[in-house]
Amino acid sequence: MKFISVAIKDFKELIRDRRGLFMILLFPMFFMIIFGIVYGNMGQTNETYNLAVVNLDEGAKMPLTNEKVNFGDNLTEIFRDVEYEDSDVKLFNVIDTSESSANKLIQLKEADVMIVIPKNFSQTTVDKMEDSITAQTTGTTSSYNNSNNDTLKLIISGDSSSMGFGVSQVVLIKIIDEYQDNLVVNIQSQASGSSVEPLKLFEGDVESVSGTESFSQFDFLAPGMMLFAILLLATTVAASLTKEVEKGTLARLRISKMRSFDMLFGALIPWSVVAAIQVLILLTVSLIMGFNWQGGLNSILLAMFIGVIGGVGSIALGMIIASFAKNDTQAFNLGIMVVVPTSFVVGAFFQLPLVVIGEIMGRSFQIYDVLPWTHILNALKSVLIYGNGLSAITYDLAWSAVLTTIIFIVGMVLFSRFRLSAEN
Amino acid sequence: MVNEFIIEANNLFKSFGDFVAVDNLNLKIKKGEVFGFLGPNGAGKTTSIKMMVGLLRPTGGQILVDGKDIANADRLKIGICPQDIVLWESLTCKESLKFMGEMYEVPDDQLETRVESLLEDLILMDKANTLVSNLSGGMKRRLNLAMALIHSPEIVVLDEPSEGLDPQSRRVLWNFIRSLRDKEGKTVILTTHLMDEADGLSDRIAIIDHGKLLRLDTPKNLKKEFGEGDIVEIHLADSKMNQEVISKLKTMETIDSVTEVDGKINIRTLNAVGKLPGIMSNVKDMNTEIADLSLHPNTLEDVFIELTGTSLRE
Incomplete structure (x- = not known):
């Protein structure tokens, strides 16, 4: 297991070069602090977001009372009425529209977010109520129920990189959560017989959503800064590998029994740890600077895991740069020339115009999606801004893993060919 | 049948664009010898x-290591100590040796013993746990050598190992090189600029220039070929007279050769002391004065200069 020896050697070199380590970890931190100061208060004005509602709900009759209800309409009214916390500014400007129109509105950036309420929304809710009541009155579990076990799906979509969608998504999820809570309470009270009143759910009782007062532009920049720090690793790795070439230590290793895999996989381990630590440090700094982090300890671990995948991609990029650079200064400069434009392209600082090149698994695939860091950024945003879990980022994680593997293989082939084989 | 030669270079050729660095080099290095490689800077x-x-990778020709083409040769057979100090500055002496040993797949039980033994032999035991960055130049040189030996190779290639060493460290190194050959039976290939080093250590010496092999023999035979005996060096007060004096001295039958080296007249002859009165008399006849005169036995350096000339190489 020579790669473990290489990893230990690299790790020792990394931690003993305190000045270098200090620079690697602190340089992105300064960026985060500056961005926090500059953008920390931006976007905190109570802006009303455009919400395209596609309400397909056909309504249903309530059990016991036979009253006709339409929860879709009800929910739409809530969206229309909801206001910022401690403010009378409406959160949403609701646009009732069809699904195709809603998609166009999103593409034209005339709507920040769209939500699709399915046609069986009310019926499914009513069926669940009936099942629950039957189960309560007969004392049995619902074996002959009306409803199936499918969960109602309210599809929220929009441009995942825009701040408007970010804020709207969080708020919509909170409203829907409250909707569900109210629904459960009503089902239970119906079943226990303590309430004979007709169900009157969601009648404007959600007036404001807590937490909505404090979103700033910095919240949407912080994951981008984390990604920038991860990408910067490529320059450090490239400089470090080129140093081995320049100092002749690589030639010494080349005539040993070490293989390219040992050298490069060994280097991968300590640098991946650095990537994970960087995410942790930057998250801490961004929280101090006022980042509205959603989620618990799991989201930190998940963000670190995402950081490691991004780090592996950066290390592979570093290998590619080191395959061509003649000395560590050239590697560093070349690295900056590659990393900075890449950061912009993947949307670390702001979103570039949409350039859709196809559709994969029902999702639009943009030209920027060929880079793993685009998916890394999406995943970091999803976890840290929206508090999503692993299931929500599977698509992006899978893409980033596949693309990172491709870049790593390319890096390994190039480095082996130009740096680890006999010179010509 | 056991192969007498451990390395064979057959018509070895290397060019970088139009520049020919090695020009059809043919040589055979015997097992268990110290093989000196001499040549001016840029000789190849x-x-x-x-x-x-x-x-x-050679442009042409073939290299055999113990009878096998270099591409298929066992890497464990060769250890190289490069001209430059090639070490990881942030590792300690012990860590560096252990790491290299692991890269050569030296078994753990042997590795520990070899590390200790090399540190002991190269007088680095006190610095075993010192970071390389904190070692002196001489210590780094010795560690550089130890790194080439950790896997106990049969062939040890030392590229100018004495560069920058003080006389004490040089002696430690020379004794160590001798012990590699005498006690462990290793083949040592040594490139050096130091003629006394090559003369004192090498069993055979190859002199190359412009990528070509000029001579390959024992130091004794090389010195014999270019004249046994002594070198008389005369520095005339008026160096413009050098060529006239050289022409006159060339008429003396007992003198082997007379050349101008660095503005001085260089006379090679047997029993120079006995011939000095005759030489002095000839110079006096030319009505010129001798500013300085020295006499020393013929050295490898004289042979080297004779073969490669005196023009500066970069």
Whole structure:
């Protein structure tokens, strides 16, 4: 297991070069602090977001009372009425529209977010109520129920990189959560017989959503800064590998029994740890600077895991740069020339115009999606801004893993060919 | 049948664009000998060495290591101590040796013993746990050598190992090189600029220049070929007279050769002391004065200069 020896050697070199380590970890931190100061208060004005509602709900009759209800309409009214916390500014400007129109509105950036309420929304809710009541009155579990076990799906979509969608998504999820809570309470009270009143759910009782007062532009920049720090690793790795070439230590290793895999996989381990630590440090700094982090300890671990995948991609990029650079200064400069434009392209600082090149698994695939860091950024945003879990980022994680593997293989082939084989 | 030669270079050729670095080099290195590689700067020594250890691909020709083509040779057979100090500054001496041993797949039980033994032999035991960055130049040189030996190779290639060493460290190194040959039976290939080093250590010496092999023999035979005996060096007060004096001295039958080296007249002859009165008399006849005169036995350096000339190489 020579790669473990290489990893230990690299790790020792990394931690003993305190000045270098200090620079690697602190340089992105300064960026985060500056961005926090500059953008920390931006976007905190109570802006009303455009919400395209596609309400397909056909309504249903309530059990016991036979009253006709339409929860879709009800929910739409809530969206229309909801206001910022401690403010009378409406959160949403609701646009009732069809699904195709809603998609166009999103593409034209005339709507920040769209939500699709399915046609069986009310019926499914009513069926669940009936099942629950039957189960309560007969004392049995619902074996002959009306409803199936499918969960109602309210599809929220929009441009995942825009701040408007970010804020709207969080708020919509909170409203829907409250909707569900109210629904459960009503089902239970119906079943226990303590309430004979007709169900009157969601009648404007959600007036404001807590937490909505404090979103700033910095919240949407912080994951981008984390990604920038991860990408910067490529320059450090490239400089470090080129140093081995320049100092002749690589030639010494080349005539040993070490293989390219040992050298490069060994280097991968300590640098991946650095990537994970960087995410942790930057998250801490961004929280101090006022980042509205959603989620618990799991989201930190998940963000670190995402950081490691991004780090592996950066290390592979570093290998590619080191395959061509003649000395560590050239590697560093070349690295900056590659990393900075890449950061912009993947949307670390702001979103570039949409350039859709196809559709994969029902999702639009943009030209920027060929880079793993685009998916890394999406995943970091999803976890840290929206508090999503692993299931929500599977698509992006899978893409980033596949693309990172491709870049790593390319890096390994190039480095082996130009740096680890006999010179010509 | 056991092969007498451990390295064979057959028509070895290397060019970089139009520049020919090694020009059809043919040589055979015997098992268990110290083989000296001499040549001025840019003569093609390091290029030849790099090809012999597999770091550089030849443009033409073949290299056999213990009868096998270099591409298929066992890497454990060769250890190279490069001209530059090639070490990881942030590792300690012990860590560096242990790491290299692991890269050569030296078994753990042997590795510990070898590390201790090399540190002991190269007088680095006190610095075993010192970071390389904190070592003196001489210590780094010795560690550089130890790194080439951790896997106990049969062939040890030392590219100018004495560069920058003080006389004490040089002696430690020379004794160590002798012990590698005498006690462990290793083949040592040595490139050096120091003629006394090559003369004192090498069993055979190859002199190369412009990528070509000029001579390959024992130091004794090389010195004999270019004149046994002594060198008389005369510095005339008026160096413009050098060529006239050289012409006059060439008429003396008992003198082997007379050349001008660095503005001085260089006379090679047997029993120079006995011939000095005759030489002095001839110079006096030319009505010129001798500013300085020295006499020393013929050295390898004289042979080297004779073969490669005195023009500066870069």
